[in-house]
Amino acid sequence: MTIFIAEVIVDVAAYPVDRSFDYLVPEEMVSLIELGSRVKVQFGPRNVLGFVVALKQDTEVPLEKIKPISQLLDIEPVLTSEMLQLAKWLKHETICYEIDALQVMLPSALRAKYEKIITLQTDIENLPDALKPFFSQSSKVNYKEFEKNNLLHTLKMALKEKVVVLENVVKQKGQVKEVRKVQINDELEKLIALSKGISNRAKKQKVLIEWMMQHVGETLEPDTLYHETNTSPQVLQAVIELGAAKFVHEEVYRDPFSKEVGKTNFLNLTDEQSLALQKITSSMRDKRTETFLLHGITGSGKTEVYLQAIAKCLEDGKEAIVLVPEISLTPQMTERFRSRFGELVAVMHSGLSVGEKYDEWRKVHQGKVKVVVGARSAIFAPFENVGIIILDEEHESTYKQEDNPRYHARDVAIWRGKYHNCPVVLGSATPSLESYARAKKNVYSLLTLKERAMKQALPTVQIVDLREELKKGNRSMFSQELIESIESRINKKEQTVLFLNRRGYSSFVLCRDCGTVLQCQNCDISLTYHRSNEKCKCHYCGYEEFVPKFCPQCQSEHIRFFGTGTQKVEEELYKLFPHARVLRMDVDTTKTKGSHEQILEAFGEGKADILLGTQMIAKGLDYPNITLVGVLSADTSLHLPDFRSAEKTFQLLTQVSGRAGRHEKKGEVVIQTYTPEHYAIELSKAQHYEPFYEREMLMRHLAGYPPYYYLALVQISHEDVMMAAEYAQKCVEWLRSNLSFNVSIIGPTAAGISRLQNRYRYQCLIKYKIEPDLIPTLMQLIKLYRSQWIKNGILLSIDLDPTMI
DNA sequence: AGCACGCCGACT
DNA sequence: GTCGGCGTGCTC
Numbered sequence: 092m093t094i095f096i097a098e099v100i101v102d103v104a105a106y107p108v109d110r111s112f113d114y115l116v117p118e119e120m121v122s123l124i125e126l127g128s129r130v131k132v133q134f135g136p137r138n139v140l141g142f143v144v145a146l147k148q149d150t151e152v153p154l155e156k157i158k159p160i161s162q163l164l165d166i167e168p169v170l171t172s173e174m175l176q177l178a179k180w181l182k183h184e185t186i187c188y189e190i191d192a193l194q195v196m197l198p199s200a201l202r203a204k205y206e207k208i209i210t211l212q213t214d215i216e217n218l219p220d221a222l223k224p225f226f227s228q229s230s231k232v233n234y235k236e237f238e239k240n241n242l243l244h245t246l247k248m249a250l251k252e253k254v255v256v257l258e259n260v261v262k263q264k265g266q267v268k269e270v271r272k273v274q275i276n277d278e279l280e281k282l283i284a285l286s287k288g289i290s291n292r293a294k295k296q297k298v299l300i301e302w303m304m305q306h307v308g309e310t311l312e313p314d315t316l317y318h319e320t321n322t323s324p325q326v327l328q329a330v331i332e333l334g335a336a337k338f339v340h341e342e343v344y345r346d347p348f349s350k351e352v353g354k355t356n357f358l359n360l361t362d363e364q365s366l367a368l369q370k371i372t373s374s375m376r377d378k379r380t381e382t383f384l385l386h387g388i389t390g391s392g393k394t395e396v397y398l399q400a401i402a403k404c405l406e407d408g409k410e411a412i413v414l415v416p417e418i419s420l421t422p423q424m425t426e427r428f429r430s431r432f433g434e435l436v437a438v439m440h441s442g443l444s445v446g447e448k449y450d451e452w453r454k455v456h457q458g459k460v461k462v463v464v465g466a467r468s469a470i471f472a473p474f475e476n477v478g479i480i481i482l483d484e485e486h487e488s489t490y491k492q493e494d495n496p497r498y499h500a501r502d503v504a505i506w507r508g509k510y511h512n513c514p515v516v517l518g519s520a521t522p523s524l525e526s527y528a529r530a531k532k533n534v535y536s537l538l539t540l541k542e543r544a545m546k547q548a549l550p551t552v553q554i555v556d557l558r559e560e561l562k563k564g565n566r567s568m569f570s571q572e573l574i575e576s577i578e579s580r581i582n583k584k585e586q587t588v589l590f591l592n593r594r595g596y597s598s599f600v601l602c603r604d605c606g607t608v609l610q611c612q613n614c615d616i617s618l619t620y621h622r623s624n625e626k627c628k629c630h631y632c633g634y635e636e637f638v639p640k641f642c643p644q645c646q647s648e649h650i651r652f653f654g655t656g657t658q659k660v661e662e663e664l665y666k667l668f669p670h671a672r673v674l675r676m677d678v679d680t681t682k683t684k685g686s687h688e689q690i691l692e693a694f695g696e697g698k699a700d701i702l703l704g705t706q707m708i709a710k711g712l713d714y715p716n717i718t719l720v721g722v723l724s725a726d727t728s729l730h731l732p733d734f735r736s737a738e739k740t741f742q743l744l745t746q747v748s749g750r751a752g753r754h755e756k757k758g759e760v761v762i763q764t765y766t767p768e769h770y771a772i773e774l775s776k777a778q779h780y781e782p783f784y785e786r787e788m789l790m791r792h793l794a795g796y797p798p799y800y801y802l803a804l805v806q807i808s809h810e811d812v813m814m815a816a817e818y819a820q821k822c823v824e825w826l827r828s829n830l831s832f833n834v835s836i837i838g839p840t841a842a843g844i845s846r847l848q849n850r851y852r853y854q855c856l857i858k859y860k861i862e863p864d865l866i867p868t869l870m871q872l873i874k875l876y877r878s879q880w881i882k883n884g885i886l887l888s889i890d891l892d893p894t895m896i
Numbered sequence: 897a898g899c900a901c902g903c904c905g906a907c908t
Numbered sequence: 909g910t911c912g913g914c915g916t917g918c919t920c
Contacts, residue, residue: 101920103898107897113920
């Protein structure tokens with residue numbers, strides 16, 4: 092007799108169980124179970140969720156050890172075999188648990204929710220008195236109830252006496268949303284017979300059934316029925332009991348799109364655009380695994396190239412994945428896709444609820460849509476016949492996931508491109524140095540758009556030296572030039588966007604007598620003052636407190652708020668331009684769902700003269716009346732202790748400048764800075780990417796950073812400083828003796844934020860060019876950590892290819 | 897990870 | 909003599 096065995100990866104993220112376990116497939120499941128199915132299994136003493144990663148007919152494991160699968164959770168498997176392979180690759184590439192790699196590909200609604208349930212075993216009278224009231228309603232009670240009421244001790248006794256038992260149940264988080272509809276009986280004769288049999292007193296029932304006779308077999312919403320026939324639920328209920336119709340439950344998708352969009356057509360392409368499109372489509376036609384870098388200046392119409400390439404892909408009967416950075420996933424952006432491809436588009440981003448995300452995912456899974464537009468995780472869209480993958484704004488750091496698995500969407504995109512033999516298009520006005528270097532070495536194919544699509548001139552950029560302003564005695568944050576420019580816009584009824592680089596610019600709370608700055612209790616970072624609720628908040632761990640009346644150090648009452656947050660700039664703007672209408676966009680004003688869109692929409696409709704904001708306004712803003720962009724301080728991001736700070740600054744400035752004058756009216760940009768001579772600022776003036784690239788590459792070469800060297804970052808943290816330092820040292824020594832001399836190891840050094848959530852953090856950086864043994868060696872380090880160091884309270888994480896240091 | 901098993905000190 | 913501390917080891 093043949094037996095069927097499934098290899099299962101269980102939902103337990105731990106080092107010793109990071110492998111598959113064999114389970115017996117019960118007979119009734121044999122024809123249903125598939126690779127990628129979710130199953131419920133007993134694992135040791137508990138019930139857990141697992142994924143079937145292989146099916147086979149024999150096993151090395153002694154049969155008496157093997158348990159059967161207890162339940163199959165999906166009729167259709169949730170993961171394709173492509174995903175299973177991808178998970179193995181991710182596990183190796185990012186050094187994570189296989190289960191984490193699998194879970195990251197699915198919407199969180201499909202993750203398991205574990206609950207402990209206590210079941211009564213005997214008569215309620217045999218229970219200790221304290222427990223009795225809990226079981227008066229039902230014999231099953233959630234463990235949490237006892238936890239809440241401090242009865243765990245009594246419960247433990249009861250468990251020991253076996254008057255109750257504890258079981259772990261696995262539940263699914265997400266729910267398929269259903270609506271109740273009425274399905275009218277499809278036999279006309281039956282309806283006629285019923286209508287004849289109805290007593291003359293039941294007039295409404297008669298009306299309803301007669302109406303149904305006109306709509307035999309249809310399924311419709313109860314409300315339509317009531318409306319059409321002027322009846323009520325009671326009448327319908329009666330008619331249903333007679334057998335004229337029945338209630339059915341229908342699966343529906345939650346609709347995250349609030350408004351309808353019209354249809355738009357293809358725009359005419361410039362020569363450059365057509366050439367780029369043609370290269371991409373011919374690569375699709377030849378099923379080449381080719382990665383393109385589409386380098387097009389702001390306003391050059393990259394999106395139109397994407398749209399037409401996707402149209403071609405759909406014509407070939409294939410699917411398309413489009414990734415955009417989270418912050419630019421605005422309605423303006425998604426509408427462009429929906430207006431072109433209508434119902435064929437699913438949108439995935441973090442603003443959706445768990446249920447909405449699940450629905451969008453199901454549309455893809457069930458083949459109802461052909462195009463996905465989404466943030467990072469949309470790269471795992473479960474399409475089976477991908478024709479093109481597009482990463483817009485390829486240089487964005489949001490494509491890198493900052494917790495496990497620490498994957499980069501670009502790498503996953505290229506992997507999937509290889510799997511499906513389809514092109515991957517990386518698009519940007521300011522490509523990451525890594526990508527541009529690869530394009531230059533012909534690893535990627537470079538496509539260039541040098542002209543703006545509608546031939547608009549680039550905005551004129553003026554760089555203002557704030558040191559000169561200071562000499563002139565202007566100590567405000569607005570230079571004379573900027574003030575004049577804003578004034579002229581207000582007079583001309585044109586709009587201004589003011590950009591504040593928030594990093595290092597948030598307002599802190601300072602004691603004027605002793606100089607103490609309020610610090611977070613858990614992190615080594617100063618608290619940020621929020622005027623809206625008069626509190627100070629830690630942006631890293633969420634800790635908050637009311638602004639103290641007296642300085643905690645010297646008891647002085649001279650406490651003041653210091654620094655330049657968006658709120659402060661707003662106040663100053665009102666002083667300078669009392670009649671200007673200002674919209675502020677920052678973490679405070681965009682807390683509620685949809686407020687982001689509302690603000691942008693209001694601005695687009697001309698309800699304000701000035702839009703003031705942080706990073707989030709740098710992207711996607713495209714309104715014809717914006718003719719001035721002001722950057723209040725360009726250099727705040729320049730002095731961060733990160734080797735990418737110059738690149739980030741250049742990208743940001745170019746991006747922001749690109750917001751001005753995208754339509755008929757000419758744009759102007761004013762950049763204020765204390766270091767106008769810095770190449771990142773100077774070269775962003777004319778959007779000269781190439782010279783910037785050359786210059787920055789030289790710097791990277793000299794300092795030994797990417798793209799010349801690869802990086803790996805190991806972070807060690809502990810509640811005790813000494814322990815953290817000691818183990819960081821241990822770690823470095825271990826790496827030195829296990830890696831070859833081709834590798835340079837820097838550290839240990841204290842991390843940028845040396846204390847976070849009450850843990851002291853150290854890190855060391857590994858720079859290498861070629862080190863084939865790096866991953867195996869790091870895996871050994873992880874093994875050492877997971878098997879020994881972890882017991883002493885050490886936390887260690889490895890980030891291959893870190894984006895921030 | 898999370899749970900059982902098992903071996904030693906301080907309590908009714 | 910028993911309760912409970914947490915070191916060790918296993919999970920198909």
